[in-house]
Amino acid sequence: MNNLDTTFIATALVVVLFFFLVRYDRQRRPEAIGFFRRNGAVVGGYLILGVGFWLIMTFIMPMVFMVDLSFHHKLPPSKVGGPEDVYTLDNYRMFLFGSRTSTESLNWLHLRSFFATIGISMALTLITFAISYPLAYYMAQSAKAQQLRVLLLLLIIPYWVNDILRAFSFRILMAENGFLNGILQGIGLTGQPIDFLGQNIALYVALCYSHLLIMIFPLYNAIDAQDHNQIEAARDLGAPWWHIHLFIVMPHAKPGIGSGMTLCFMLTAGAVATPLVLGGPNSLWFTPIVYDRFYQLFDWPQGAAYAIVLLLACIAIVFTVLKLAGLKLGEIAK
Amino acid sequence: MTTAIELEKVRITFGTFTAVHDTNLDIRDGEFFSFLGPSGCGKTTLLRTISGFTEPSAGVVRIGGKDMAGIGPNKRPTALIFQNLALFPMMTVAENVAYGLRVRGVGKSEREQRAMKLLDQVALTPHAHKKISALSGGQKQRVAIARALAVEPKVLLLDEPLSALDLKLRQHMRRELREIQQRVGITFIYITHDQGEALNMSDRIAVMNAGHIEQVGTGREIYSKPQSAFVASFVGESNELPGKVSRISDGMCTVDTPLGALSGRVGGDFRVGDAATLFVRPEQLRLAAPGGDHAFRARVDDLSFEGSMTHLGLDTGLAQDCAATLMTSNHESLPEIGADLGLSFNPLDAIVLKSGAPAA
Numbered sequence: 190m191n192n193l194d195t196t197f198i199a200t201a202l203v204v205v206l207f208f209f210l211v212r213y214d215r216q217r218r219p220e221a222i223g224f225f226r227r228n229g230a231v232v233g234g235y236l237i238l239g240v241g242f243w244l245i246m247t248f249i250m251p252m253v254f255m256v257d258l259s260f261h262h263k264l265p266p267s268k269v270g271g272p273e274d275v276y277t278l279d280n281y282r283m284f285l286f287g288s289r290t291s292t293e294s295l296n297w298l299h300l301r302s303f304f305a306t307i308g309i310s311m312a313l314t315l316i317t318f319a320i321s322y323p324l325a326y327y328m329a330q331s332a333k334a335q336q337l338r339v340l341l342l343l344l345i346i347p348y349w350v351n352d353i354l355r356a357f358s359f360r361i362l363m364a365e366n367g368f369l370n371g372i373l374q375g376i377g378l379t380g381q382p383i384d385f386l387g388q389n390i391a392l393y394v395a396l397c398y399s400h401l402l403i404m405i406f407p408l409y410n411a412i413d414a415q416d417h418n419q420i421e422a423a424r425d426l427g428a429p430w431w432h433i434h435l436f437i438v439m440p441h442a443k444p445g446i447g448s449g450m451t452l453c454f455m456l457t458a459g460a461v462a463t464p465l466v467l468g469g470p471n472s473l474w475f476t477p478i479v480y481d482r483f484y485q486l487f488d489w490p491q492g493a494a495y496a497i498v499l500l501l502a503c504i505a506i507v508f509t510v511l512k513l514a515g516l517k518l519g520e521i522a523k
Numbered sequence: 524m525t526t527a528i529e530l531e532k533v534r535i536t537f538g539t540f541t542a543v544h545d546t547n548l549d550i551r552d553g554e555f556f557s558f559l560g561p562s563g564c565g566k567t568t569l570l571r572t573i574s575g576f577t578e579p580s581a582g583v584v585r586i587g588g589k590d591m592a593g594i595g596p597n598k599r600p601t602a603l604i605f606q607n608l609a610l611f612p613m614m615t616v617a618e619n620v621a622y623g624l625r626v627r628g629v630g631k632s633e634r635e636q637r638a639m640k641l642l643d644q645v646a647l648t649p650h651a652h653k654k655i656s657a658l659s660g661g662q663k664q665r666v667a668i669a670r671a672l673a674v675e676p677k678v679l680l681l682d683e684p685l686s687a688l689d690l691k692l693r694q695h696m697r698r699e700l701r702e703i704q705q706r707v708g709i710t711f712i713y714i715t716h717d718q719g720e721a722l723n724m725s726d727r728i729a730v731m732n733a734g735h736i737e738q739v740g741t742g743r744e745i746y747s748k749p750q751s752a753f754v755a756s757f758v759g760e761s762n763e764l765p766g767k768v769s770r771i772s773d774g775m776c777t778v779d780t781p782l783g784a785l786s787g788r789v790g791g792d793f794r795v796g797d798a799a800t801l802f803v804r805p806e807q808l809r810l811a812a813p814g815g816d817h818a819f820r821a822r823v824d825d826l827s828f829e830g831s832m833t834h835l836g837l838d839t840g841l842a843q844d845c846a847a848t849l850m851t852s853n854h855e856s857l858p859e860i861g862a863d864l865g866l867s868f869n870p871l872d873a874i875v876l877k878s879g880a881p882a883a
């Protein structure tokens with residue numbers, strides 16, 4: 190059985206499993222109108238084919254292929270599917286122990302970077318939230334329509350600039366003899382130029398900045414949906430402003446906070462271009478290491494294993510946090 | 524009696540629009556005071572100024588004798604019940620009620636105890652641990668009242684709290700609100716555009732129109748001695764007969780109307796020749812004996828029999844419709860539709876006021 194066969198079969202299994210899950214997840218209402226009767230055959234057919242194609246071809250199949258690949262050896266094309274093409278845990282062993290055979294010592298170089306990436310992504314997500322929340326609150330509850338339009342434009346337009354261009358411009362902005370150091374020295378805040386790039390500060394700033402909008406929009410939507418009278422009622426009952434935010438606005442906006450934080454965390458941990466361009470010489474970001482597996486070592490199976498480890502860790506963290514916050518996955522999609 | 528709230532020359536403007544014109548008003552301690560006026564006349568604005576959400580553009584608001592300038596809503600001894608109640612949907616009923624205490628740093632067990640006591644007073648004990656969304660309209664109403672009372676305010680402000688309820692519940696809640704007010708003994712300031720509500724519940728009423736307070740008084744005073752054309756036509760039903768003042772003497776005056784010269788009490792400050800309107804309530808009109816004296820004539824164009832009362836719609840030939848309400852038992856036979864009637868009234872029951880803008 191070659192890779193592609195496995196992929197097809199596994200995909201089919203995943204799809205069938207999904208349908209069973211959906212079916213057992215909710216009991217059928219007796220009066221429910223059939224899907225095709227409600228939408229008509231053409232629209233219904235399009236919905237099923239379109240969504241099905243989108244899910245299967247662009248999401249499930251490639252992912253299944255990558256998972257399968259990660260359990261194989263790196264082989265030249267001629268040997269793929271041959272007798273040497275057997276399943277193996279070598280790639281995961283490499284990640285943990287840095288060797289295919291020995292389990293003596295842990296692969297600290299990669300593990301450290303892995304944990305640092307996850308830890309820093311969490312911290313950056315919190316910082317992004319701290320920056321976004323006041324803005325989102327202002328936009329949703331205080332700003333007049335006119336101010337809101339201007340603010341939205343000011344927020345959206347910078348995102349027309351693509352990732353790589355933004356990363357390089359940050360590099361220029363924050364270089365040792367860059368614009369920012371020029372200003373800081375000019376007003377006498379520092380004598381020596383600050384090594385923003387070497388200390389990874391530029392990287393963190395850029396990562397925060399590039400995910401600001403992704404955080405602000407779900408927050409804005411959630412806060413906007415809250416009746417302003419609830420905020421005033423809390424104030425009328427004597428609540429100081431921090432109490433209102435902590436116990437009235439944030440609980441209401443919890444699904445939005447969950448959705449913004451989840452997206453921001455995933456995208457930060459998985460960002461590639463920004464760490465490649467802005468990571469200092471001792472940058473510990475994990476994605477460039479994954480990137481190197483693919484394009485420096487040309488070891489796709491190993492790259493796949495590394496990427497999957499990162500993905501699984503992120504998913505596990507997101508689910509744990511959602512569980513702790515008492516949020517269901519369905520809620521953050523509101 | 525001491526003063527709970529004092530408004531001194533309070534004016535509230537939004538940009539160039541003046542929502543409340545210079546207003547002076549004293550509200551007494553422990554009274555049920557209502558603001559009555561049509562939608563958009565500035566009632567909510569005035570209430571928000573008392574509770575501290577809006578600063579007056581001019582003038583002074585005093586609560587318990589203390590100037591409230593610069594004191595935020597969270598520091599005032601008032602509690603506001605919002606038009607849409609604004610309960611906290613993410614909290615249970617008991618948590619909603621306890622919120623004000625929690626803010627004040629009252630310990631968990633004590634505030635639960637006090638919340639339960641309040642819930643008991645509004646008959647919601649079995650619902651204490653439900654979500655807000657699981658309650659009916661009347662129950663939500665009572666949660667809002669309990670939540671506001673929990674912080675032991677000196678003044679409770681209510682912004683049309685019954686407008687979302689159906690008629691039956693509304694009448695029930697009127698009684699209940701009045702009972703709660705008498706039990707806790709604090710000042711209630713109640714806003715409504717429903718005159719029945721205001722007349723029914725209040726110790727005193729301020730009738731508002733377009734940012735002005737037109738009259739302050741008890742329900743009876745306002746109903747029987749309106750001081751302006753607006754009050755006369757907004758509070759209760761009134762027949763309006765416009766004309767020109769032809770004679771004034773001894774607090775009575777005669778108005779020349781298209782229906783003839785009619786007399787009533789002088790309700791304003793005017794001279795012979797001024798335009799004025801005579802107001803007389805439908806229940807003050809009587810059928811004149813055939814061939815007997817009458818004030819004016821009219822044709823019956825609508826009749827509705829309601830048991831003890833009979834309402835007549837009258838066509839006098841004027842632009843305004845007229846109406847008369849008769850006690851059925853006082854009449855051996857009722858007029859028929861199309862009949863031409865003579866109507867009379869005691870001039871002491873009619874009031875002549877300066878013609879004003881018609882009520883909205």
Ligand SMILES: Nc1ncnc2c1ncn2[C@@H]1O[C@H](COP(=O)(O)OP(=O)(O)O)[C@@H](O)[C@H]1O
Pocket residue numbers: 537540542560561562563564565566567568569
């Ligand atoms: N924040 C505001 N900005 C501008 N105009 C307002 C504002 N609040 C109220 N108004 C205006 O003031 C007038 C009175 O409003 P309001 O006090 O809400 O009336 P009511 O409660 O008596 O129905 C209305 O014409 C309204 O449009």
Ligand SMILES: [Mg+2]
Pocket residue numbers: 566567606682
């Ligand atoms: Mg209002």
